[in-house]
Amino acid sequence: MKVAIYQMDIQAGEPDTNRGKVKQWVKDVAERHRPDVAVLPEMWTTGYALTEIARLADEENGQTEQMLKALAKENVIDLVAGSIAVNAADGVVNRALTITKDGEIINEYDKIHLVPMLDEPRYLAPGKEKVSPYQLQETTMGSFICYDLRFPEIARSLAVNGAKVMYVFGEWPEARRDHWDALLRARAIENQCFVVAAGSVGSYDGANFSGHSTVISPWGNVLALASPDEEETLVANIDLSEVDEFREAVPVLKNRLPARY
Numbered sequence: 001m002k003v004a005i006y007q008m009d010i011q012a013g014e015p016d017t018n019r020g021k022v023k024q025w026v027k028d029v030a031e032r033h034r035p036d037v038a039v040l041p042e043m044w045t046t047g048y049a050l051t052e053i054a055r056l057a058d059e060e061n062g063q064t065e066q067m068l069k070a071l072a073k074e075n076v077i078d079l080v081a082g083s084i085a086v087n088a089a090d091g092v093v094n095r096a097l098t099i100t101k102d103g104e105i106i107n108e109y110d111k112i113h114l115v116p117m118l119d120e121p122r123y124l125a126p127g128k129e130k131v132s133p134y135q136l137q138e139t140t141m142g143s144f145i146c147y148d149l150r151f152p153e154i155a156r157s158l159a160v161n162g163a164k165v166m167y168v169f170g171e172w173p174e175a176r177r178d179h180w181d182a183l184l185r186a187r188a189i190e191n192q193c194f195v196v197a198a199g200s201v202g203s204y205d206g207a208n209f210s211g212h213s214t215v216i217s218p219w220g221n222v223l224a225l226a227s228p229d230e231e232e233t234l235v236a237n238i239d240l241s242e243v244d245e246f247r248e249a250v251p252v253l254k255n256r257l258p259a260r261y
């Protein structure tokens with residue numbers, strides 16, 4: 001399976017500009033690399049313009065969703081479409097979307113862990129649904145968002161429920177880049193799965209983002225790593241059979257003893 005990640009320089013507070021960038025990128029990447037799956041970062045329509053987020057967010061089934069469905073179909077590409085701000089019933093949620101090449105939304109996940117350091121709980125509503133895996137490319141996969149990475153239970157729950165590939169979307173701060181690198185690798189090794197992480201670059205409100213989008217194998221090998229500070233397309237080939245092989249050789253998931261922890 002070939003994946004392509006858009007490590008994007010998101011223009012905070014400029015959803016039209018960002019939609020234009022994503023539209024162009026999906027067309028270009030489909031033409032140049034023909035990936036099976038294209039992956040976008042966290043909150044890529046609005047960036048972290050949280051004080052204006054209610055005005056900038058999409059409505060449910062709004063224009064960004066419509067654009068992504070059309071893009072997936074036109075370019076015959078599965079879109080693991082990062083996350084966008086959406087005005088939902090209880091407030092604005094940070095919503096991850098997965099859309100098949102037929103233009104069908106097969107997974108929505110609203111970020112459950114809001115970041116106190118960024119004042120997220122003041123501006124965003126937490127997701128209420130449990131994270132759940134989905135089928136893409138005839139494989140079980142899962143998605144979660146940025147700060148969720150610090151809670152290993154999310155990735156473990158996806159792995160126990162069959163996920164072999166986990167997508168992580170971030171606008172992770174440069175100041176804690178080491179944590180991003182280490183935690184992504186840990187999640188891959190401990191769950192014996194591929195981790196495909198789409199980050200962003202650029203800065204907002206005095207903070208730089210960390211870049212380092214990456215693809216990591218179940219063994220913990222870094223198959224591809226983007227730059228810390230440049231907008232970039234990262235492409236990697238994944239051999240999904242490595243997951244079963246490693247899980248059989250080192251049967252960590254089978255050897256868990258949840259009743260004793």
Ligand SMILES: O=C(O)CCC(=O)C(=O)O
Pocket residue numbers: 115145146147148150171172173176179
């Ligand atoms: O956990 C962190 O250090 C950063 C989290 C974050 O930036 C986010 O969830 O958007």
